[in-house]
Amino acid sequence: MTLRVLVTGGAGLIGVGLVERLLAEGHRVVALDNLFRGQKEHLEAFMNIEGFDFVEGDVTSEDDMQRCAAVLGGVDLVHHLAAINGTKWFHEAARKVIDVNVNGTLVALSMAERWGARFVLASSPEAFGDAVTMPIHDVDESVFPSGEAHQRFSYGASKYLDELAVQHAVRDGLDARIVRPFNAYGHRMVSDAYGQVIGMLFGAVQRHVPMAVHGDGSQTRSFTHLDDIVEGFYLAGALDEGLDGSSLAGLAFNVGSTEETTVLALAQAVNETVGSKAVDIVLGGGYPGDALRRVPACERAAVKLGWKAKTSLQEGLRLMWTRLQSSP
Numbered sequence: 001m002t003l004r005v006l007v008t009g010g011a012g013l014i015g016v017g018l019v020e021r022l023l024a025e026g027h028r029v030v031a032l033d034n035l036f037r038g039q040k041e042h043l044e045a046f047m048n049i050e051g052f053d054f055v056e057g058d059v060t061s062e063d064d065m066q067r068c069a070a071v072l073g074g075v076d077l078v079h080h081l082a083a084i085n086g087t088k089w090f091h092e093a094a095r096k097v098i099d100v101n102v103n104g105t106l107v108a109l110s111m112a113e114r115w116g117a118r119f120v121l122a123s124s125p126e127a128f129g130d131a132v133t134m135p136i137h138d139v140d141e142s143v144f145p146s147g148e149a150h151q152r153f154s155y156g157a158s159k160y161l162d163e164l165a166v167q168h169a170v171r172d173g174l175d176a177r178i179v180r181p182f183n184a185y186g187h188r189m190v191s192d193a194y195g196q197v198i199g200m201l202f203g204a205v206q207r208h209v210p211m212a213v214h215g216d217g218s219q220t221r222s223f224t225h226l227d228d229i230v231e232g233f234y235l236a237g238a239l240d241e242g243l244d245g246s247s248l249a250g251l252a253f254n255v256g257s258t259e260e261t262t263v264l265a266l267a268q269a270v271n272e273t274v275g276s277k278a279v280d281i282v283l284g285g286g287y288p289g290d291a292l293r294r295v296p297a298c299e300r301a302a303v304k305l306g307w308k309a310k311t312s313l314q315e316g317l318r319l320m321w322t323r324l325q326s327s328p
Helices: 013-024 040-046 062-072 087-092 094-115 153-171 197-207 226-238 263-277 299-305 313-326
Strands: 004-008 028-033 052-056 077-080 118-122 176-181 211-213 252-255 281-283
Touching (some): 004 013, 004 062, 013 028, 013 040, 028 062, 040 052, 062 094, 077 094, 087 094, 087 153, 094 118, 094 153, 118 153, 153 176, 176 226, 197 211, 197 263, 197 313, 226 252, 226 299, 252 299, 263 313
Parallel strands (some): 004 028, 004 077, 077 118, 118 176, 176 252
């Protein structure tokens, strides 16, 4: 069955990968993006494909959302990925982060209800705040520090509120699901200071400058290759019910690798991947509120969606470096 799919934030890292997968499955797709962080050139390969359209616009605007629906002739599925991400933004532009992330979700939800469309929210492990236990399970409690300390959780707290809004919409009858991608990475990542760590590390290699690793590099993350992340989003939107026959409405899914890695080990792995182009690693600096450890438990995604991460970090870094070298 061909679906009419709206992907908000469709020019971002995950958005482009999801658009590509949806088109490959034969669906009709519109990508909406205001290009604040997304890059239109990443969608160029799809521009001449029948069934794809790009709309430059803002997810907080009902008029722009309705433009997308008009192009599609109706909407069956909304993948809501639009948000301001990047740790530097959390501290520098907290109010803008909150505005876009919360109000964008409220508009997208109301439009999905109006259209009678299924809804998939891109949330984040940041929605757990300072997680108390590891690994993080799908239904663990969220714990946030005082806002006086720092504004890092302008992002995480807004994602928590997004999840609350989705659950309220589900209570009112919307078929909505939540996906929390853990540290997605791929060759289309932002590589400047406003990006994420793997993009910045490879960016340093490409610019022939030292890699900057925050603190002593002992903080851990679970880095998940884009192909695996996209599969999780695709399944969350495509399945009418769980593989066990249960309803998926209102369920949140951690989607991430369980291969836990220190950031220092990550930098060393990037150097191993690039071989003779390796650069120095410099320790120090960082942002207040950075989590010391983050690793997911993904049992619900395995049972309900049949999903698991398949790409090792070593293989994912190799794939990313190969694609970076072939990119214009």
